[in-house]
Amino acid sequence: xxxxxxxxxxxKGDNYHFESPNLGDGLNIVVGSNGNxxxxxxxxxxxxxxxxxxxxxxxxxxxxxxxEIFYDExxxxxxxxxxxxxxxxxxxYFAENYIFITDIDGNENETFRVNRHEGCEIFSDWLLNKxxxxxxxxxxxxxxxxxxxxxxxxxxxxxxxxQIDRIYKELQYDNFLSDSEMFRKAIFEILIGKTYNEYxxxxxxxxxxxxEKLAKKDALQIFKSFRDEILKEETINIVxxxxxxxxxxxxxxxYEILREDARNFTNTPQDVVEDIEVMRTKLLQADHNYNSIxxxxxxxxxELKNFTFLFQDLKNEIQQIEKIKYLxxxxxxxxxxxxxxxxxxxxxxxxxxxxxxxxxxxxxxxxFYTEDxxxxxxxxxxxxLESLDFAxxxxxxxxxxxxxxxxxxxLEKKSIKESITNLSREMNSSYNSEKVRQLxxxxxxxxESLSKINQNIEIExxxxxxxxxxxxxxxxxxxxxxxxxxxxxEARKDIFEKRNLFSEIYKEYLMNxxxxxxxxxxxxxxxxxxxxxEYRESSASVHKRLMYFFTLLNIAIRKNxxxxxxxxxxxxxxxxxxxxxxxxxxxxxxxxxxxxxxSTEFQIIMTTGYDTYPEQFExxxxxxxxxxDKLLKAVEKQKK
Amino acid sequence: MNSNDLNxxxxxxxxxxxxxxxxxxxxxxxxxxxxxxxxxxLFKDYRKLPYLIEFxxxxxxxxxxxxxxxxxxxxxxxxxxxxxxxxxxxxKFMQGQIKRLLFSLDQNQxxxxxxxxxxxxxxxxIKDKEKVKEILNDEMFRNEYQRIEKIKRAYSRLRSxxxxxxxxxxFKANGVGKWDD
Numbered sequence: 001x002x003x004x005x006x007x008x009x010x011x012k013g014d015n016y017h018f019e020s021p022n023l024g025d026g027l028n029i030v031v032g033s034n035g036n037x038x039x040x041x042x043x044x045x046x047x048x049x050x051x052x053x054x055x056x057x058x059x060x061x062x063x064x065x066x067x068e069i070f071y072d073e074x075x076x077x078x079x080x081x082x083x084x085x086x087x088x089x090x091x092x093y094f095a096e097n098y099i100f101i102t103d104i105d106g107n108e109n110e111t112f113r114v115n116r117h118e119g120c121e122i123f124s125d126w127l128l129n130k131x132x133x134x135x136x137x138x139x140x141x142x143x144x145x146x147x148x149x150x151x152x153x154x155x156x157x158x159x160x161x162x163q164i165d166r167i168y169k170e171l172q173y174d175n176f177l178s179d180s181e182m183f184r185k186a187i188f189e190i191l192i193g194k195t196y197n198e199y200x201x202x203x204x205x206x207x208x209x210x211x212e213k214l215a216k217k218d219a220l221q222i223f224k225s226f227r228d229e230i231l232k233e234e235t236i237n238i239v240x241x242x243x244x245x246x247x248x249x250x251x252x253x254x255y256e257i258l259r260e261d262a263r264n265f266t267n268t269p270q271d272v273v274e275d276i277e278v279m280r281t282k283l284l285q286a287d288h289n290y291n292s293i294x295x296x297x298x299x300x301x302x303e304l305k306n307f308t309f310l311f312q313d314l315k316n317e318i319q320q321i322e323k324i325k326y327l328x329x330x331x332x333x334x335x336x337x338x339x340x341x342x343x344x345x346x347x348x349x350x351x352x353x354x355x356x357x358x359x360x361x362x363x364x365x366x367x368f369y370t371e372d373x374x375x376x377x378x379x380x381x382x383x384x385l386e387s388l389d390f391a392x393x394x395x396x397x398x399x400x401x402x403x404x405x406x407x408x409x410x411l412e413k414k415s416i417k418e419s420i421t422n423l424s425r426e427m428n429s430s431y432n433s434e435k436v437r438q439l440x441x442x443x444x445x446x447x448e449s450l451s452k453i454n455q456n457i458e459i460e461x462x463x464x465x466x467x468x469x470x471x472x473x474x475x476x477x478x479x480x481x482x483x484x485x486x487x488x489x490e491a492r493k494d495i496f497e498k499r500n501l502f503s504e505i506y507k508e509y510l511m512n513x514x515x516x517x518x519x520x521x522x523x524x525x526x527x528x529x530x531x532x533x534e535y536r537e538s539s540a541s542v543h544k545r546l547m548y549f550f551t552l553l554n555i556a557i558r559k560n561x562x563x564x565x566x567x568x569x570x571x572x573x574x575x576x577x578x579x580x581x582x583x584x585x586x587x588x589x590x591x592x593x594x595x596x597x598x599s600t601e602f603q604i605i606m607t608t609g610y611d612t613y614p615e616q617f618e619x620x621x622x623x624x625x626x627x628x629d630k631l632l633k634a635v636e637k638q639k640k
Numbered sequence: 641m642n643s644n645d646l647n648x649x650x651x652x653x654x655x656x657x658x659x660x661x662x663x664x665x666x667x668x669x670x671x672x673x674x675x676x677x678x679x680x681x682l683f684k685d686y687r688k689l690p691y692l693i694e695f696x697x698x699x700x701x702x703x704x705x706x707x708x709x710x711x712x713x714x715x716x717x718x719x720x721x722x723x724x725x726x727x728x729x730x731x732k733f734m735q736g737q738i739k740r741l742l743f744s745l746d747q748n749q750x751x752x753x754x755x756x757x758x759x760x761x762x763x764x765x766i767k768d769k770e771k772v773k774e775i776l777n778d779e780m781f782r783n784e785y786q787r788i789e790k791i792k793r794a795y796s797r798l799r800s801x802x803x804x805x806x807x808x809x810x811f812k813a814n815g816v817g818k819w820d821d
Binding site: 331341 | 740
């Protein structure tokens with residue numbers, strides 16, 4: 001939706017300098033012979049916009065150096081650019097990877113890194129933001145990649161380095177992910193599709209949320225197992241826990257009042273006798289429990305003994321069958337065709353038993369076993385062994401539990417006996433000390449369980465919070481999914497129309513410039529298919545790419561709401577092996593942009609050789625370079 | 641009946657104690673332990689074999705065998721008697737099977753069956769010493785060798801005594817098989 005135009009290009013160093021005239025809307029042509037600095041001009045623009053130009057790179061000694069710039073000192077390139085209605089000055093020093101931005105009034109002053117680094121905002125993010133393009137991540141498998149301005153530029157910077165039969169400008173760095181088909185499609189879709197930017201941004205948000213969900217789920221799982229480790233009890237929900245807490249607190253109050261009463265109450269011997277009677281009944285009950293549980297324990301011990309015996313026996317048998325299998329393997333004395341009586345090989349005709357009776361071969365049982373059958377037996381017996389092992393373990397667990405119960409009962413019995421002794425001592429005193437002691441014990445127990453319940457409530461509250469967070473994430477995820485789907489649907493509908501429009505314009509361009517071209521369109525991967533794929537002439541490749549870029553610009557001018565910045569940089573399209581006449585015909589297509597008086601809505605900057613541009617474009621030539629008047633001018637020593 | 645059912649049926653029918661390979665490795669271990677490699681050192685009277693194999697196949701049986709010789713002259717417990725009875729009947733039942741197996745092993749050149757005219761019995765020796773030694777030289781047979789070591793320690797003349805003496809000493813002295821013969 002934003003529009004970008006380059007208004008001025010300035011180079012300044014200790015040894016060389018260059019300053020372009022103002023570059024207007026529409027077509028700007030830089031003319032020069034080989035070696036005059038046409039490509040340097042383009043490289044300066046590209047570099048200032050955050051691109052990587054190996055010839056300028058001061059840290060790389062092996063590259064093909066651009067001598068004047070490489071050896072120059074304190075040098076920088078400065079661009080005056082226009083984004084929508086605002087002008088900005090971009091300055092990039094050659095030794096540094098930062099771009100300084102000043103707006104034309106000098107109000108805004110910012111510095112950004114050129115390359116991505118630990119999530120900080122970079123120059124490309126600033127530029128895309130100004131152009132109204134959201135920066136988002138593209139996921140492929142577990143990898144993700146943030147979209148850069150340089151990625152989009154692959155479809156509006158016609159450079160010289162890219163091989164002639166390609167469409168997309170070659171990458172500045174090799175990167176498997178950012179050159180994947182999916183990524184390249186995304187570039188096309190963002191440039192001329194409607195709502196594609198929203199779709200990809202929404203998709204990235206969805207993917208991020210999905211990751212968040214997985215992390216939260218893991219956290220919850222860890223929390224749960226941690227809780228089980230600490231509490232070793234089944235989970236009880238918060239409502240029940242609070243109820244339990246209330247009950248405990250009520251009990252506590254009740255027993256504290258009872259205790260206070262007991263302290264103030266004077267005993268009669270009759271009361272004490274009654275209390276002792278109650279205690280004795282309790283003791284009898286505890287004795288009875290103790291006996292029946294001991295009985296159960298004995299039963300379990302018997303079971304355990306039986307299981308252990310069976311386990312040992314089966315283990316022994318498995319070992320023996322393993323030996324049998326081993327011997328069979330080593331000696332192979334007997335086979336299914338061994339006679340069970342004389343142990344010699346059986347000679348029998350098919351369908352007959354040894355005795356001569358008719359038999360069904362499938363059902364005829366052989367007396368001896370094969371190695372596989374022995375193995376099957378071992379495996380099935382090993383399974384039984386596992387079951388026995390399980391039975392032994394659960395028996396042992398039972399025994400442990402029963403023993404724990406018995407210990408508890410013993411303690412209970414001991415404490416009842418103590419109470420009875422204490423009570424009988426109190427027969428003659430009027431002080432109620434035993435009752436108070438019992439109540440004290442009760443109160444301590446209630447306090448213990450209360451603190452346990454409190455701990456439980458704390459853990460449950462935390463768990464509930466995590467649950468709620470997860471729930472919220474899941475809701476958000478659903479909303480994002482719906483939004484993404486909606487955007488996708490809309491975007492697909494739009495891109496379908498755009499693809500048809502693109503094909504139409506592209507075909508028109510190609511048929512205008514190439515007499516052999518009869519049909520042209522782009523496929524679902526947005527790659528050109530010319531003459532239904534039977535078009536092979538190599539000189540046609542220049543049209544193929546150039547016309548592709550023209551078509552993109554054409555659509556951007558015609559249709560509102562695309563993200564194409566409506567700028568086109570073309571660096572010297574007259575490559576070797578290309579017919580100049582053909583090239584001129586191609587370049588003439590630029591005139592289609594001037595139709596309908598839309599010449600103020602786009603900018604094309606093109607460098608080209610003398611006589612390799614249409615004559616009627618003479619008025620658009622802004623810079624003329626010659627062998628005596630090259631791009632970079634030496635700085636006069638005196639001035640310096 | 642499909643092949644799977646047949647397999648299951650065969651598995652159910654399997655009786656380890658009657659498996660010919662089971663008997664074979666036990667016989668070879670016994671002969672190897674007593675160094676029966678030549679006519680000068682024969683394993684006398686093959687009929688002792690099924691009883692020895694029974695004792696050899698479990699720790700419990702070895703334990704009872706040892707008890708029989710430790711408590712010579714005294715009565716054994718009712719549980720041990722029951723076990724001894726089980727060993728006796730099972731082994732007696734196996735006699736025929738062992739005989740068939742011995743002929744087969746003889747034909748396969750693993751052992752030799754020798755008629756002992758003086759004793760009036762049939763004796764055995766290992767023919768292919770190298771092969772048998774090599775097969776039995778495996779960690780998995782350690783238990784069997786340990787058990788037969790215990791059996792020999794309890795009564796050292798095991799290799800050369802007559803079948804009837806063996807039965808007399810181990811079973812009949814304890815009331816097992818008295819009704820026999």
